[in-house]
Every structure is written in structure tokens, then in C-alpha cells.
Amino acid sequence: MWRTWILSAAMVAVAAVVLLTGAFDVTSVVTAVLLLVFAWVTSPLFFPHHVDDATARRDAATRGVPVVYWRPGCTFCIRLRATLCTRARRAIWVNIWRDPAATARVREVNGGNETVPTVFIGDVSHTNPDPRWLRDQLV
Missing domain, CATH: 3.40.30.10 (Glutaredoxin)
Known part of the structure; x- marks a missing residue:
């Protein structure tokens, strides 16, 4: 069911944007990791x-x-x-x-x-x- 994954997919997309626009500096990497953890916690996999x-x-x-x-x-x-x-x-x-x-x-x-x-x-x-x-x- 697609609506089950909307929030998690959005967080993964935002993490990718943060990494791509942040030139892999420490702040962007930490932010992306936090977003990916949040995506996992809000997914059905949790x-x-x-x-x-x-x-x-x-x-x-x-x-x-x-x-x-x-x-x-x-x-x-x-x-x-x-x-x-x-x-x-x-x-x-x-x-x-x-x-x-x-x-x-x-x-x-x-x-x-x-x-x-x-x-x-x-x-x-x-x-x-x-x-x-x-x-x-x-x-």
C-alpha cells in the first residue's frame, strides 16, 4: 500500500537532496543520517x-x-x-x-x-x- 511508505520515501528523498546539495560536509552527512533514521522509524519496517x-x-x-x-x-x-x-x-x-x-x-x-x-x-x-x-x- 503506497500511503504506508509516503513519509519514509519523503525523508529518503530529502536526505538525498541534503547530501547532493551539501557537498558531503559534516553537517549535511549528519542531517542525512538523521533523516534516514527517521525514515526507518516511520516505516512499516520498524x-x-x-x-x-x-x-x-x-x-x-x-x-x-x-x-x-x-x-x-x-x-x-x-x-x-x-x-x-x-x-x-x-x-x-x-x-x-x-x-x-x-x-x-x-x-x-x-x-x-x-x-x-x-x-x-x-x-x-x-x-x-x-x-x-x-x-x-x-x-
């Missing part, structure tokens, strides 16, 4: 592998782990993912832009809005939870 909503619900019930609904470019999702560090792989991540059933579930618990991150632990939803709280749930 998040664990996406699964569909039905699989996520089934696996979460079997393994007893949370399901995190997210979307690319969401700063709150990025903050949550960054705070969880390696524990993020213990949760199941569902990209709502790739799964209409996931979008419907998020809208259902958020008054019709696609507010993410929305975390389900069992049947209980938590909209934009404190990242430290979720980290404690993933012990």
Missing part, C-alpha cells in the same frame, strides 16, 4: 510483522498476549513501539490500513474513530495506553 485481525485474535487468545492495532506514520504508535524495545515482538501487531476487519474493530471501541494505538488484552480495549504500562504487560 514494526513487527503484520497479521490479519482474525489470526491476531486467535493467536492472542492462544498465547495470552496483547493485540496492538496501529497504522504507519502514527507518532503515538512509534512512541509505543520505541518504548517497548525488544518486548514489542511479544505482542501481536495489526496494521489497520491493511485489514478492514481491524479498522472496524478499532472504530467499534473508539466511537467510530480510527484512534491508534488501540491495544486489546482479551476483550478489554485500551486506547493510546501508557507505553510503560504495556511494557509491564509484556513481561
